[in-house]
Amino acid sequence: MMNLLRLIGGGRTASAPVARERLQILLAHERGLRGQPDLLGLLRTGILAVVSRHIVLDPDKVIVRMDRGKHVSTLEVDIEVPNGVETSMAAAAS
């Protein structure tokens, strides 16, 4: 019967189960965060403060990203460092 319906529907597969699963993962996460401070904002400020102790940074060039998976999440920190920093660091170290 499902196959017959699929045939009539032009071979498309049902997308509602995908919607349900995506929502379940997302909402489980969002409910946990409710009322909590903005984690990414805090991380960004903290990372910026630590790195700024050693390198002069443009605060707008510090990007903190979180990718939430079902089992594992990744935290990506992207800091753009101006050219010439390596030599000035080497000079400071010596």
Next chain:
Amino acid sequence: MAKVLVVTSGKGGVGKTTSTAALGAALAQMGEKVVVVDFDVGLRNLDLVLGAERRVVFDLINVVQGVAKLSQALIRDKRLENLWLLPASQTRDKDALTDVGVGSIIAELRTRFDWILCDSPAGIERGAMLAMRYADEAIIVTNPEVSSVRDSDRIIGMLDSKTVKAERGERVEKHILITRYDSARASRGEMLSIDDILEILATPLLGIIPESQDVLRASNVGSPVTLNNAASAPARAYVDAVRRLMGEAVTMTVPVERKGLMNRLLGRRAA
């Protein structure tokens, strides 16, 4: 005892105003004394959906600011003598609405009406917060679509934390009203099913309003769908929802369009 109900959703365009008008009219048709209050300051539309747009003189903010008395701002429906509208302001100054001001208006409305239906603006900002602030119960209007379900979940969280009832440690009774539901698409797995939505939101269902041309037709002419075409599928669904609100046990069904024989043979919808 008067009941204050907020009709809310988070997401815009899901049918809050249409549902407020239809539920308010259905309650009034059953003999209840009802006021529908438009909280969408700057973007009022409940007046238009109810066909009262040319009769607005004073509004909610005028009453909050003491420019007009509540009785001067209330507009009585021309078709249903038990139905009243308190329109929103067209002024863009949203800060004119204060928590205390809204509280005193709601308190006064409680002495005059059986039901106070607050039509919330979209979003989670001040206007939406004030619309739900004094609610006893909430109707969360949800479309079978991911962004709407997500926003409903967010609104449920707000109802459980930001309302006066929640702050007192009590609970705002919550109901899901699913609108624009297409049973055929849901059965083909192309649309979130009722069970999916209820499982995700973990909130009881008040009613299922089928996708229907009658809804647009009713708003075009400024008449709540329950009044404009009482026999239509959405009108019957709204009436069922209202009976449930009043405590009746009504079997949950998705009313379907009743097609004439010729239309059925030709596969056409009644125009």
